[in-house]
Structures are given as structure tokens and as C-alpha cells.
Amino acid sequence: MHRTHYSIFLTALLCAAPALAQNSDIGTITPERLEGVLQMRPYSPYANRNFPDRPLFGDTHLHTAISFDAGMLGTTLMPADAYRFAKGEQLIASSGQPVRLSRPLDFLVVTDHSDNFGLASDIVSGAPNVLAVPEGQRWYDMIMEGKGMEAATEAYMATAQSRLPAALNYAPGTRPYRTAWEQTIKAADDANEPGRFTAFIGYEWSSNPGGNLHRNVIFRNDGALARQVEPLTTIPPMGTSDPRGLWDWMQTYESKTGGDVLAIAHNGNLSNGLMFPIIEPVDGKPIDRAYAETRARWEPLFEVTQIKGTSEAHPFLSPTDEFADYELWDKGNLDLTVAKTNDMLEYEYARAALKNGLKLEATLGISPYKIGMVGSTDAHTGLAAVEENNYFGKITPEEPSPHRLTNVFQKGAAGSFTGWELSSSGYAAVWATENTREAIFDAMERRETYATTGTRMVVRFFGGWDFGAADATSRTPAEAGYTRGVPMGGTLSTAPKGVSPRFLVAALRDSIGANLDRIQIVKGWLDKDGNLQEQVYDVAWSDNRALGQDGKLPPVGNTVDVPNAGWTNTIGSSELITVWQDPNFDAAERAFYYARVIEIPTPRWTAYDAKYFELKDVPADVPMTTQERGFTSPIWYTPEG
Incomplete structure (x- = not known):
């Protein structure tokens, strides 16, 4: 905004509200003061945002x-x-x-x-060009008799073995x-x-x-x-x-x-x-x-x-x-x-x-x-x-x-x-x-994506060199993530001397889904001897649990009522966020990191079927619960040169 615009804006403001300009608690609004305010970062944390927000x-x-x-x-x-x-x-x-x-x-x-x-939809609909061929008429008849699987197998094999009639090719x-x-x-x-x-x-x-x-x-x-x-x-x-x-x-x-x-x-x-x-x-x-x-x-x-x-x-x-x-x-x-x-x-x-x-x-x-x-x-x-x-x-x-x-x-x-x-x-x-x-x-091309098993949890994952604990208490962590790091799918390089990468990771549960059990970061790397290694770190979790002597986190618990295909969100957390720093980083070794977010146990689709259809003899080996999850795209570290 040019200085002339400031002056016009200031004049209009003073004319409209003279009492405001004279209020000693607020201070006198001058062109210089207004210019300084307007050159600061916008008060609204959402103004001028140009990164994805959901x-x-x-x-x-x-x-x-x-x-x-x-x-x-x-x-x-x-x-x-x-x-x-x-x-x-x-x-x-x-x-x-x-x-x-x-x-x-x-x-x-x-x-x-x-x-x-x-071809399939034409066979099923009995298209004239299909019924004019003996094989097409045969497969159509089989489908009408409820033998669609057999018809599909025959047609598939005819295609794979190059025996499909030319009219059906x-x-x-x-x-x-x-x-x-x-x-x-x-x-x-x-x-x-x-x-x-x-x-x-x-x-x-x-x-x-x-x-x-x-x-x-x-x-x-x-x-x-x-x-x-x-x-x-x-x-x-x-x-x-x-x-x-x-x-x-x-x-x-x-x-x-x-x-x-x-x-x-x-x-x-x-x-x-x-x-x-x-x-x-x-x-x-x-x-x-x-x-x-x-x-x-x-x-x-x-x-x-x-x-x-x-x-x-x-x-x-x-x-x-x-x-x-x-x-x-x-x-x-x-x-x-x-x-x-x-x-x-x-x-x-x-x-x-x-x-x-x-x-x-x-x-x-x-x-x-x-x-x-x-x-x-x-x-x-x-x-x-x-x-x-x-x-x-x-x-x-x-x-x-x-x-x-x-x-x-x-x-x-x-x-x-x-x-x-x-x-x-x-x-x-x-x-x-x-x-x-x-x-x-x-x-998709820049790989700023993640996978879920059907849940709609929200997951953020950033890598950088100077994230701090305060970034994990912000309600807008993505601002730090995008301005001082790279998002999922990105690459870090040129590690500062003596500094290991830090990862800002946050997850919010599906709005109509289950609470979160934990966030893990999976690391894979190529060590100095040319061997491939991996390690899974628990980095954020619910319910004030503590890591055991074996380094493992105890299970979150299970509230699933299998006969009624229900559960309660009385365990787990609605959101988890942390900044985690790799404790075993070597700047000379190539590596990748991705986040895996895991929900508390909930009924699997098999439990919903058993309840709805009142099934009494479900085989014992059928799983009735699941822990749905999300997998982020990795962030890679590539050594300089």
C-alpha cells in the first residue's frame, strides 16, 4: 500500500472517529504509526495464507x-x-x-x-453385436442364469489366450x-x-x-x-x-x-x-x-x-x-x-x-x-x-x-x-x-499425500532443522511447517553441522470416528557400511502411558463391545501433536521418515455384519476388531553432494 493510500485511509478514519484519535489509552494514530502496523504480519493468522489448510x-x-x-x-x-x-x-x-x-x-x-x-457392460445388456457371436450369446445366457463368475472366467481366459472372437475384441x-x-x-x-x-x-x-x-x-x-x-x-x-x-x-x-x-x-x-x-x-x-x-x-x-x-x-x-x-x-x-x-x-x-x-x-x-x-x-x-x-x-x-x-x-x-x-x-x-x-x-505430483484405511483423520507432517516445542503448542502448526521446513513428500538436505532433523507431526481424529492411540515415526536409512536399517519410534501417545523398559508403549486398551458392534471414546486422545528429533542421526547417511498414526480399537466390518445379520456361528479366526491407521508420505534426507 502506497503512502498516499495511508493518508487517505487515515483522514477518513480521523473524520469518522475523532474521539478515538484523542483517546490517550489508545494513542494518537499517525501516518508513521499506521505504516508500521500495516507492514507487520497480519493480525489474522489466516490472512494471506497460501498453503493447504485442509x-x-x-x-x-x-x-x-x-x-x-x-x-x-x-x-x-x-x-x-x-x-x-x-x-x-x-x-x-x-x-x-x-x-x-x-x-x-x-x-x-x-x-x-x-x-x-x-465389453462386459455390452455382454450384460445383450448388445446386438455381442449376441450375434456364439461366444457372446453363451456368456450372456450364463449371466442370465446366475453364472456370471463362470462366464467371466471363460471370457477372461479367451482374452488372455488370444482366443477372443474378432467381433468381441x-x-x-x-x-x-x-x-x-x-x-x-x-x-x-x-x-x-x-x-x-x-x-x-x-x-x-x-x-x-x-x-x-x-x-x-x-x-x-x-x-x-x-x-x-x-x-x-x-x-x-x-x-x-x-x-x-x-x-x-x-x-x-x-x-x-x-x-x-x-x-x-x-x-x-x-x-x-x-x-x-x-x-x-x-x-x-x-x-x-x-x-x-x-x-x-x-x-x-x-x-x-x-x-x-x-x-x-x-x-x-x-x-x-x-x-x-x-x-x-x-x-x-x-x-x-x-x-x-x-x-x-x-x-x-x-x-x-x-x-x-x-x-x-x-x-x-x-x-x-x-x-x-x-x-x-x-x-x-x-x-x-x-x-x-x-x-x-x-x-x-x-x-x-x-x-x-x-x-x-x-x-x-x-x-x-x-x-x-x-x-x-x-x-x-x-x-x-x-x-x-x-x-x-x-x-499428488509433489507427494503431499497420505493414506488411510478408511478413516478421515487429519495428519500433518513436516521436517526441518529448527522446530521447537512451541511449534507443538500452536493452533496453526502448519505455518511453522511450511515456513521453516518441508511437508510430507519433501526432501531435506545440507544438514547444519551438529544438528539432527526435527519433525513436527500432528493428528486430529476423524470427526465422527475413533480417538487416537499414538503417532509413530518410521525411519529407514542406509548406514555407513552400506546396510539398510529401520526403526519405529513412538513419538506421541494418549492417556499418560509410559514407555516400558523394553522401549515399547503399552497398549491403549480396548472398549469394543463386539456383540453390539460398538465402542467408546473414553480412551485415546482426540488430537496428538509433538516435535520429535532424531536421536541417532548421521549427516552422512541417506534416510527417510514417515508418520504412522494409529486409532484406538474399534469394531471391524465383520463385527457390524455379525450384528446386523444376527450371525451366531462366526468362525473363531475371523477378526472382529481393528485399529485403523494413516500412513504419510515420507520426508527424505539426502546428504550434501
Whole structure:
């Protein structure tokens, strides 16, 4: 503001309130005094704020009837329905039940499988071009007879073995494929409401070369750019199962359109050691700098939790981590044709990938696994519904029923998964400056995200060199975090001599959810001898507990009433905040840190089912409680030079 403006403002003020100017307690307002006041930081702590002030919750991985393994299994909801539901509208689920979220989501990406895009919904609807082919008529008849699973399996195998009739080959370049892609684009553009709700255009590239290597592809742009391309498939000759082929496709899209796109790697626990390789699975050679640079460029995020389990940590890899044994799926690959072995686990779980990334960065100059965290559902129902008391399943046959706990969900030579083993998880939380495609996408690219298992807890995590205890008593800790440090997803470097990093971490419970048990900071580092290390620190906790002689924190307690599927917030804390300093820092060692926030025990979805359906014979091995949690994106420390 110029001095002439001060004078005008001062004159108006004095004319309007002469008594105020003469009040000796307040003092005489002079141009010099006013100028000094106005040059100070605004009195309002919220004025001129330009950093994110709340997390946005959403789902980056959801399927509708367009997906082969959704539409063929009874899902009738389409992309437009999925967006309506995410916005808070009540729908009738494909199983005929009314369903609604407790609160609307802030954003959604519908990511139907790109392979045979739209074929399933055409088979189910009895499209004339489908019924004109004997196989199409057969699969349609099977679905009408209630044999959707058998029909889906036959159709899937025909596709995988290149036996699909040409008339049913919904490949890029064909009219039905283009129609389904246009329907997906239109649904997202129609649902997008900048400032209120963000609907992204996206798809899932579904590579499965013996293990799940799926990626969810998300466009920053609207249909004007997205419709200039068609999704990449895994089906030859135009498709590929090699992730490098997907990265090439992404580069082609950006070069052609001037748009922006990113990919989120699928939950890694069903990849059988292929998701985070040290040896490239396609050619059997150690991954090189080109691989590392390209993967880091296109895949900033990892889906650490979803309905098919959580891939943060594993007890075999982290035997001293008492919370590593959480919602694990470690029996085999995606279709359970190959059993899991312990040597595969290191290349499936986020913490191990982050650690291996440190070692690769030391040799290649860049880490391919500098990944942020998100959760999402991977529901194939069109419903992003994963609250424990509002869980609508992985597929339509697993929507609420008295039988879904004990149904065999999937089986193969490596074993089987029963319905109760499915997790009611998860959501992606993004710290974006506004609820728009551009702001959320940019936050994803900079990894300012965290994952939750379905809860909507609020988590802040900053790293810096000079945070103090007073920053943990402020009601606006983010001001210190952004001005004197880096947020989750960022990197610290050039450590001041003799100073170890400090981390400002805060968590606020879900407004209609459970209290918090504790905040932990997980550290991984590459020591001076070239060995990878990790340690989990309890840094803030509830109920005045004290660490034991073994360094462990006693359990928070348990108020869950399993028969009535209830609990009380009489234990735990509504919020936790602290500044923690690494007691074992070496400025010469590469490291990462991320926060894990854990709630008090609450009923698992299985307990809600048992109560609602009055189940009397729930098997003893079915877990009835859970401790929901959040995982932040890491903050990395990179030594100077």
C-alpha cells in the first residue's frame, strides 16, 4: 500500500472517529504509526495464507460396470453413478440395497480396466453385436442364469489366450472401445465441479505377468485433451505388459497434447516380488539409471492400502514392529496360481521399497522408489464405500449379505481367500490448496499425500532443522511447517553441522470416528557400511502411558463391545501433536521418515455384519476388531553432494 493510500485511509478514519484519535489509552494514530502496523504480519493468522489448510479425501481406484471383472459379476452402476455416489447421493447398489456415504468425498477417479473396455457392460445388456457371436450369446445366457463368475472366467481366459472372437475384441481403434472411453470422459467432465468436487478422468492399466503390476493412470486435464488418445492395454499387438511401455505411452500423451498425466502403482502385495524390483523382471538385468529416472518421473505415488490388504510393512521384514501384522494378503499372486515365498516380500512392501530406493539412489544417483502414500478402495461395485460400518465389498457378490464372511472370494493352487479376509480400506488424503483437478494433481505430483484405511483423520507432517516445542503448542502448526521446513513428500538436505532433523507431526481424529492411540515415526536409512536399517519410534501417545523398559508403549486398551458392534471414546486422545528429533542421526547417511498414526480399537466390518445379520456361528479366526491407521508420505534426507 502506497503512502498516499495511508493518508487517505487515515483522514477518513480521523473524520469518522475523532474521539478515538484523542483517546490517550489508545494513542494518537499517525501516518508513521499506521505504516508500521500495516507492514507487520497480519493480525489474522489466516490472512494471506497460501498453503493447504485442509486435506481432501477421495478414491483414486474405483471400477464400474465397464470393467470386465465388475460388469460380468453383476455390477450395473456406471461411471456417472459412481461420481453421484461419491458426491453424497443415495443410490441403489447393484445388489438392490440402498447405500449412501456418511459424508461426501472431495474427489474421485473412476479407473476401469483398459483391457476390453466396455465389453462386459455390452455382454450384460445383450448388445446386438455381442449376441450375434456364439461366444457372446453363451456368456450372456450364463449371466442370465446366475453364472456370471463362470462366464467371466471363460471370457477372461479367451482374452488372455488370444482366443477372443474378432467381433468381441474391444481394442483401441474399434468403435465400441471408443464409445466406452467417451462415456468415461463425459461422466468425469459432467461431474467435475471446481471448488466443490473433483472428478478425474482415468483408467487402470492391468499388467499381470505372473504378478500384479497394475497402475492407475490419472489425467490432470479435461476431455478436450484426454479424448485425443485411447488408453493403453496389455493385449498385443498394440498393448504391452511391460511398465516401460506404459511410461512411453504417458510421454506420448504429454508430447501430443501438452497435457499432464501420472500413474499410481497398485498395492504391491499380490505382485509376487515384481512391484519394486532390483532386477528388472522383463529382461532379468539390474535396473539402471534410465529405469530409475523414468519410473520416478511417472509414478510419484503408491497405493499402500485397499480392499485386498495393506502393503506398508510385513512381520517377516520388520520383526520388531508390533503393528506390521495388519490386514496382510501374503498367500500368492493375483489369481493364486503361484504361492508366496518369503524372498518375494522385500519387493512388494512400501517400507522395503523405500529402503532399497536409498541404496539405488546411492549407486544410480536417483531412486525409482521415492514414493508418496495413498490409499484407495479398488472396489468393483461403483461404490467408494469402505467405512467399517458401511462396507459394500470388493465385488457385487460381496455386497452385504449373511454369507459374505464365509464365502470363498478367490481360490487357486496357492490357496484361497475367504470373504472375511477382505479389508474395508482405504482412502487417499491430499493436501491441496483448492478442490480442483489442477491443485489436487499437483499435490499428488509433489507427494503431499497420505493414506488411510478408511478413516478421515487429519495428519500433518513436516521436517526441518529448527522446530521447537512451541511449534507443538500452536493452533496453526502448519505455518511453522511450511515456513521453516518441508511437508510430507519433501526432501531435506545440507544438514547444519551438529544438528539432527526435527519433525513436527500432528493428528486430529476423524470427526465422527475413533480417538487416537499414538503417532509413530518410521525411519529407514542406509548406514555407513552400506546396510539398510529401520526403526519405529513412538513419538506421541494418549492417556499418560509410559514407555516400558523394553522401549515399547503399552497398549491403549480396548472398549469394543463386539456383540453390539460398538465402542467408546473414553480412551485415546482426540488430537496428538509433538516435535520429535532424531536421536541417532548421521549427516552422512541417506534416510527417510514417515508418520504412522494409529486409532484406538474399534469394531471391524465383520463385527457390524455379525450384528446386523444376527450371525451366531462366526468362525473363531475371523477378526472382529481393528485399529485403523494413516500412513504419510515420507520426508527424505539426502546428504550434501
